[in-house]
Amino acid sequence: MEARQVDAKRGWQWIVNGFYLFLKTPLTWVLLCSTLLLIAATLALIPMVGQFIFTLLSPLFLAGLMVGCRAQERGDKLELSCLLAGFRKTPVPLITVGGVYLVGQVLILGVAMLLGGSVMMDLLIGGQRVDENELRGVMSSGLTALMVALGLSIPLMMATWFAPLLVVFKDMPALDAMQLSFFACLKNIIPLQLYSITLVVLAVIAAMPYGLGFFVLVPALFASIYASYEDIFVDATEPTA
Numbered sequence: 001m002e003a004r005q006v007d008a009k010r011g012w013q014w015i016v017n018g019f020y021l022f023l024k025t026p027l028t029w030v031l032l033c034s035t036l037l038l039i040a041a042t043l044a045l046i047p048m049v050g051q052f053i054f055t056l057l058s059p060l061f062l063a064g065l066m067v068g069c070r071a072q073e074r075g076d077k078l079e080l081s082c083l084l085a086g087f088r089k090t091p092v093p094l095i096t097v098g099g100v101y102l103v104g105q106v107l108i109l110g111v112a113m114l115l116g117g118s119v120m121m122d123l124l125i126g127g128q129r130v131d132e133n134e135l136r137g138v139m140s141s142g143l144t145a146l147m148v149a150l151g152l153s154i155p156l157m158m159a160t161w162f163a164p165l166l167v168v169f170k171d172m173p174a175l176d177a178m179q180l181s182f183f184a185c186l187k188n189i190i191p192l193q194l195y196s197i198t199l200v201v202l203a204v205i206a207a208m209p210y211g212l213g214f215f216v217l218v219p220a221l222f223a224s225i226y227a228s229y230e231d232i233f234v235d236a237t238e239p240t241a
Contacts, residue, residue: 003184010231011194015202018224021072022216028078028217030137032068033082036061055105056098059160061087062222063094063168069226070169086168093167096174097160104156108149115145158185165229182231189201195228 022029022144039061061083068082086094160180166177185192199221206213 001166001180001233003180005187005193006033006231008190008194010188010228011191011196012198013192013223013230014195014228015198015220017227018220019216021069021223021226022220025078026216026219028080029223030215031080032083033215033218033222035080036065046063056095056108057100059094059101059167060091062086062225063090063164065222066165066226066229067168069223072182073226073230081176086164092169093174093177094164094174097163097167097178100174100178101156101160104232105153108152108156111152112145115148115185134211141203149223156184158182159183161225162229162233163225165226166233169229188232192228194223 040054043054046053051127063086064083067085067089068078071082072078160177162181162184163174163177166172166180167174170177170182202217205213205216
């Protein structure tokens with residue numbers, strides 16, 4: 001199993017392929033994503049730990065959606081039960097991926113708070129009045145904390161981007177999958193940048209009609225992840241051309 005480097009324009013093609021998969025069965029895709037949103041909203045109602053639980057389980061849900069994409073690509077029917085495929089096939093390594101991501105996010109948040117993020121939060125929430133010099137210092141510390149958090153979050157996201165797919169499709173151990181995912185993203189950083197920029201533009205467009213565009217964009221986003229996986233990852237015995 002290896003990751004190949006693809007052309008920059010493939011970042012755009014992944015999104016096109018994602019929309020193609022969505023348009024095959026749009027109602028089922030909307031139902032799947034709405035169900036996932038409902039699960040996330042329900043868990044968020046649990047005080048303190050609800051969001052942590054969803055973050056821990058999110059690789060299992062993503063793996064299920066990817067199983068649905070593969071079934072759809074092969075001509076099989078996309079079903080709501082696909083959402084739980086990760087719970088049936090490889091739950092332990094997928095939860096491990098979620099756990100590593102959760103711990104990483106908590107550590108990043110802690111670093112950001114130490115660098116001045118907590119002061120900014122207190123200022124915004126408490127509405128305290130400060131003089132111009134103090135405000136300038138708080139803003140500088142807050143910006144530093146934000147940039148550091150972003151810089152640390154990107155490698156973590158790279159490590160977890162393809163990891164659930166590698167686990168569910170290739171039966172890879174969690175840490176090996178995360179390592180391969182990171183280097184695959186690093187190898188294809190240019191198409192991924194084009195992919196990200198295009199998604200930001202599409203998100204702005206989707207938000208215009210009262211956010212209704214997200215009913216199309218979110219399913220297409222999930223499907224585009226599968227498209228990028230199929231494009232980048234090939235078996236060592238397969239041609240890379």
